[in-house]
């Protein structure tokens with residue numbers, strides 16, 4: 001709740017200034033365009049003056065997820081840069097409606113009350129086009145325990161062999177995700193604390209992994225090239 005108050009304040013103030021600034025007209029026009037045309041524009045730009053970049057700043061997203069969308073405030077917060085747009089949209093909607101209410105989700109719930117459907121679409125488009133970044137580690141070998149688990153426990157069938165080519169657009173890329181965040185989400189999907197979106201698909205195979213294996217495979221995911 002403390003966070004809601006901290007981050008809620010500037011957002012209530014900012015739109016008043018935005019309404020007075022001429023730049024706001026432009027951002028409203030962009031917001032109203034069909035998402036395909038935004039996608040094309042932002043593929044080329046991801047410009048700091050795009051409607052998405054402005055919203056990412058004005059709605060305080062950057063304070064928790066980092067300006068680049070991949071340097072979050074805490075290791076238990078997710079990297080979101082370059083995530084699948086369909087997955088991002090669903091998660092933002094679910095965090096807004098509380099359909100997703102696990103782990104640290106409450107931290108973001110408040111700000112989502114100040115994000116309209118059009119703004120949500122613009123933000124999802126912007127975030128999905130942010131560059132994912134470089135691998136920080138030499139990739140773990142195929143014979144490493146994490147790599148074996150990733151294959152044997154069927155993770156690759158949904159998330160892709162490289163952890164970033166999921167079989168469905170609504171499924172997340174997980175390669176290079178923060179270890180602590182990934183670990184918590186796997187635990188929550190297994191325990192049923194997280195049931196939103198398509199979580200049930202993954203919940204069905206979680207009987208295959210025990211606590212220790214979850215730690216090993218979360219570590220493996222975090223070291224895959226994003």
Ligand code: HEC
Pocket residue numbers: 003007056059060061062063064065076077078079080088089091092102103104105106107108111112115123124127172
């Ligand atoms: C106060 C901190 C905070 C703010 C502000 C915030 N988020 Fe989040 N966000 C989080 C946390 C924490 C999670 C992970 C929730 C969990 O632990 O389950 C999250 C999750 C997400 C997810 C889902 C990631 C995934 O891999 O499932 C997306 C997408 C996202 N945020 C986008 C945004 C956008 C866009 C904004 C701005 C409108 C925003 N967030 C503002 C903290 C924040």
Ligand code: HEC
Pocket residue numbers: 078150153154155156157158159170171172173174177181182183185186196197198199200201202205209217218221
């Ligand atoms: C049957 C398909 C399926 C399988 C198999 C599967 N997952 Fe998932 N996984 C999903 C889906 C779908 C989600 C997103 C749930 C949602 O829509 O909210 C997810 C979410 C995740 C997340 C959280 C991502 C985020 O950004 O919040 C992690 C981490 C993860 N899976 C790791 C794994 C690991 C490790 C395995 C193997 C032990 C695995 N998954 C097996 C479908 C699957």
